[in-house]
Amino acid sequence: MRKVLVTGGAGYIGSHTVVALIERGFEVVVVDNFCNSSPLVLPRMAEITGVEPQVVEADLLDRSALDDLFSVHQFDAVVHFAGLKAVGESVQNPLLYYKNNVAGSLNLFAAMQAHICLNLVFSSSATVYGDPDSVPIKEDFRLSPTNPYGRTKLMVEEILADLGNANPQWRIALLRYFNPVGAHPSGSIGEMPNGTPNNLMPYITQVAAGTLQQLSVFGDDYPTKDGTGVRDYIHVMDLAAAHLAALLKLPQQETSVRAYNIGTGVGYSVLQMIDAFETESGVNIPYTITNRRPGDIAECYADCERSKRELGWRAHRDLVEMMRDQWRWQSLNPQGYR
Ligand code: NAD
Ligand code: UDP
Numbered sequence: 209m210r211k212v213l214v215t216g217g218a219g220y221i222g223s224h225t226v227v228a229l230i231e232r233g234f235e236v237v238v239v240d241n242f243c244n245s246s247p248l249v250l251p252r253m254a255e256i257t258g259v260e261p262q263v264v265e266a267d268l269l270d271r272s273a274l275d276d277l278f279s280v281h282q283f284d285a286v287v288h289f290a291g292l293k294a295v296g297e298s299v300q301n302p303l304l305y306y307k308n309n310v311a312g313s314l315n316l317f318a319a320m321q322a323h324i325c326l327n328l329v330f331s332s333s334a335t336v337y338g339d340p341d342s343v344p345i346k347e348d349f350r351l352s353p354t355n356p357y358g359r360t361k362l363m364v365e366e367i368l369a370d371l372g373n374a375n376p377q378w379r380i381a382l383l384r385y386f387n388p389v390g391a392h393p394s395g396s397i398g399e400m401p402n403g404t405p406n407n408l409m410p411y412i413t414q415v416a417a418g419t420l421q422q423l424s425v426f427g428d429d430y431p432t433k434d435g436t437g438v439r440d441y442i443h444v445m446d447l448a449a450a451h452l453a454a455l456l457k458l459p460q461q462e463t464s465v466r467a468y469n470i471g472t473g474v475g476y477s478v479l480q481m482i483d484a485f486e487t488e489s490g491v492n493i494p495y496t497i498t499n500r501r502p503g504d505i506a507e508c509y510a511d512c513e514r515s516k517r518e519l520g521w522r523a524h525r526d527l528v529e530m531m532r533d534q535w536r537w538q539s540l541n542p543q544g545y546r
Contacts, residue, residue, distance in 0.1 A: 209284045209327070209455060211235045213277070215268060215316060216289030217261065218245035220399040221331065221388055221447055223253060225287060227397070228448040229455075230257040237281055239274075240290065241267040244402065248545035252396040268312030271319065278323035285327035285458065286320060287451055288313065291360070294406060295335070295503070298357035309360035310367075317371060326378045328368070329454045332467070334386045334440070334508060336362045343475070344511035347384070347467045354503055365467070372464030379461050381454040381519075386440035386471030386510050388447050390530040391537035398537030399444075400544035408481060409441070409530075413538035416491040423493055425478050427500035432507050436478035440471035440509035443525035443533070453521035461518075471510030472523040481527075488531035 212229055216222045217238030223245075229236050230253070238261050247263070254260035266273035268290050291309040292298070298305040320326065335358035336351045353359050365382050372378045389409040391398030404420070405411045414420045428435035450470045476484070482493050516522045 209234070209459070211237070211281060211283050212455070213281070213283045213286045214238050214289065215286065216240055216291065216331075218242060218247065218249050218263070219289055221385070221444060222287075222289040223249050223397045224392060224444045224448040225289070225451045226261055227253055227256050227392065228452050229287075230259050230261060232452055236261045237277070237283070238263045239266050239268070239277060241265060244292070246400065246545040249397060252545070255396055256392065256394055268315050269308070271315045274315055274319035275322070278319050278325065283325045285329070285455055286316065286325060287329045287455065288316060289331045291331065293357065295355050295357045296406060298360070299355055302356040305356045305360050309357075310363050313364045314367065317367065321371075326375070327458045328378070328380045329451055329458070330364065330368060330380065330382050332365055332382045332384045333358065333361045334384050334469070334471070334510065336365065336384060337508070339505045340508065343507050344473060344509050345469065346511045347469055347514055369465050376464045378464045379458040380465045381458060381461065382465065382467040383450060383454060383470050384467060385447060386442050386469070386508070388444050389441045390443040390445065390525070390533040392445065393533050393536070395533075395536040395540040398534070398541065408478060409534055410538075412482065412485050412493055413534055415493050416485070416489060416535065417538055417542055419542070421494070423482070423495040424498040425482075425495050426498060426504060428497045429500075430506040432477055434477050434479050437504055438475040438477050438507040438509065440473065440475055441481070441527070441530060442471050442523055443530050445533075446472075446523040446525050450515065450519065450521050453519040457519050466518070468515045468519060469510040469512050470515060471512055473510055473512045475507060475509035476527065484527045485531045485535070488528055489535045
């Protein structure tokens, strides 16, 4: 493994993974259409690594652009992040999500097959589990996503399972991420949500920065430790390391397709997250309790034994680092990359 194509490599998780890959000596080519990212992330990556990754601005829906890319470069593997990820938007505009996430992935896999590049790490999501019967969640739990975004992830997983059946030479790792938070410790790269954030952490930091007035805590009557929703938050640097581990393990992977939970195995409630942020930053977060957000589940955290055993990977960073790095990124870049 030497040369890797990273789709969506300008995005939040992609940019951190590209940095980890470059630091590990990989030659990286990024393909991104910048629909949810900025080319300004590229010099930031160069600042951190000393190397600016090659970037091709293209849409995965453009099959001929992908063929050109695979004709010019001989990739050993692909890490596939490119996709749309807003649950609410996927409910409003499902066709956009099926087209971008499923049809875009089909184009990519067809180009990989045509150019005999059969090593893939795919960004899946814990949303494929839907509302689990119990926690912690294991990889063999029932898959039952509750929204179009989650269904695009499950569909792609199923397409990949069929590809692996058809040609057992494929080596595919499905990484089911739990809740990515935090940023690179340099404060140079991080998440840049468009408009008002949907996710808890960027919402908290924007309240702390004064961009937003107060946080709504969506429900305090869940059957959890303090009544608020519980999630498995994972530092994006640990997530980037998981991609590196999965990529390096692909040649030894026993089955052509394998799913891995990528979380910490620990669940924190919304109130615990607010408290941890206030303690770390010294900034008070005003909040009110509101109704539950439709479609939310009470509790979700991972059993990560398989990733530990088979990938030799586990999360190392705790809540304090997640808060510190997220806050540093927000404080240094109040306008994102602008
Ligand atoms: P992001 O939006 O920051 O990054 C995705 C990148 O893909 C962006 O740079 C975007 O411009 C690009 N892109 C989207 N559609 C494209 C297309 N058709 N052609 C080319 N480029 C395209 O998102 P992220 O948080 O970094 O997520 C990366 C992946 O991980 C996504 O597939 C997402 O569904 C998945 N995931 C994210 C989370 C999360 O909470 N962030 C959780 C689980 C899974
Ligand atoms: N949450 C909240 N207020 C917000 C955003 C999120 O109370 O403004 C809660 C949400 O109900 C959930 C947790 O924070 O219990 C994590 O939400 P997020 O959207 O970040 O992740 P997901 O729900 O997709 O796991």
